[in-house]
Amino acid sequence: MGPNLLVNYGEAVAAILFCIGFTNLLLQTNLIKKIIGLNIMDSAIYLFLAEKGYIAGRAAPIVTNGVTSVEAYINPIPSGLVLTGIVVSVSVSALMLSLTIRLYLRYHTLNLDEIAAQLKKEGR
């Protein structure tokens, strides 16, 4: 396991970052910090994908100087997945931020626990 971990240190970093983001999204009470956690989590996955798709010594999968040999470029599919994933996570972050603004305007706090407490006080 030891030597593998050293070779794949990029994947290990991605997994650790994923855990950091995940815990932040789950446990932070501040909504903005939660959203930051979300973005760390998603970026960690993209790092993982990019790391997996990279082949040492090869170029980005854009044809340059007329070289069309498969051997010259890295695997383009993970890059495509990352792009799609970024689009998804941008829209989700935007939605979360807009919800946060709504809640802030209503309750003047970003703390989810305080909001829950105020809701209880309101009754209903």
Added chain:
Amino acid sequence: MDFVCNFPFFSILLSLFSGTICSILPGRAAKVVNRIVIAAVGVMSGILLVYLLGTGESFVYWMGHFPAPWGNEIRAGVLEAGMALFFCIIMYLSMAGGAHKLFDEVEESKHNLYYILINLLLSSLLALVYTNDMFTAYVFVEINTISACGLIMIRQVGRTIEAAVRYMIMSLLGSGLLLFGLCIMYDLTGHLLMSNIKESVSVLIQTGEYQIPLIVSVALMCVGLCIKSALFPFHAWLPDAYGYSTVSSAAILSSLVSKGYIFLLIKIIYRVIGFDIFNNTRIIDVLFVFGLMGMIFGSLSAIKENDIRRMIAFSSVAQIGYIYMGFGMGTQAGMVASIFHILSHAATKSLLFIAAIGLTEVSGGSRKFIDLTGAGYRNKWAGVAFTAGSLSMVGVPLFSGFISKLLFAQAAVQVEGKMLAALIVLGISTVLNAIYFMKTVIRIYAVTGDTSYPCITFKDMKVHAVVLVLFVIVNILLGVSSQPVVNMIEQGLAMFA
């Protein structure tokens, strides 16, 4: 290839584009477009189902002109077409049943937005049902989440926005895990199409390579989808989201959205990992235990609840527990029981939500049990429908709930080691179900001296009453003619392999 084979693709695109069209239409026109689209997709799925039952085998549809390992694919079998048809029926009835209430709940200028969300939700559900590509499934899971979140928060009160935030947070945790699991799976197998992944996975199992990453990947995907479908410890967002959103949203969210994720999980189990390989992992034991816990704790929370909508929402937690218990048994019979319960729960839970709104309307809009006393007399149709739904949930013969409990019990008997636990918890859960549902039924039929609330007759609620009757008919049909449905499910599962 026959023309009918285009129908899955047509239904996804039709619902997706009608969503965009609704954005420029006024509310009333958007409503008409929405109804026509749901009905059209339902008819197409029905024709497809008949066609597939005739040919007896599933087909794969290329999206674009690239063959298997490169292109994106749609795949349709009996189970997929049947699910799509059923989703359309439930969605149409839920929309029709909650339509009269929409004017109180949502500002009129936002009505077309509501229909956009419904159309998007339908298209993402259809895509989850039909797709044969893991990454497409992930993208549509996110679209499903976003539109479901919109459906929760379109009624702008503090509670719904908070519920939407909580829903989003839990869903995003779930989809993060799903995506990570999916990426690991892609790295292990080099494929994104379900059938190709399955071939590579069986090779990996035979050679014994990469066992731990494989299990980790499967576990991550399972946990992700469990969180999104509100399995027991992850259900905190559910009561507020179902309890305070508009009534159509609540009915659709509880009966369709969570079921879409569960159906995706079934597809992953059968078409990506392989049923036998999945059953040899310890994951099914975990699903089994959490399913059982959900069945008990969901019901206990429902008993303590003092608000009818929240009570029905907590009951969903228990019912999702049943479904996962069926997965946990690890047999074909357990899986068939789970899929039948998906249908039965969807038909019953939406009926209960739509009936409950009829009861609260004649109680001054209050959802507290104390105000609902005698509501069954003031709104006779909703009272009868609520009683029918409750009987189905408890598992009285004639209704669909009885059949799913029977199937679960039959499946449990065949499994050594899990039989006793499953049967005992099934018994306890049935008693608990009976406690809170019968308590409510007795409450709405209690005689009260209070005559300050108005009575509603058929004339005031024509559409609502017809929808309730149709829901009850769907329920009884599932309960009375269960054998053809069970045969269809078995045929569909055989096509999955």
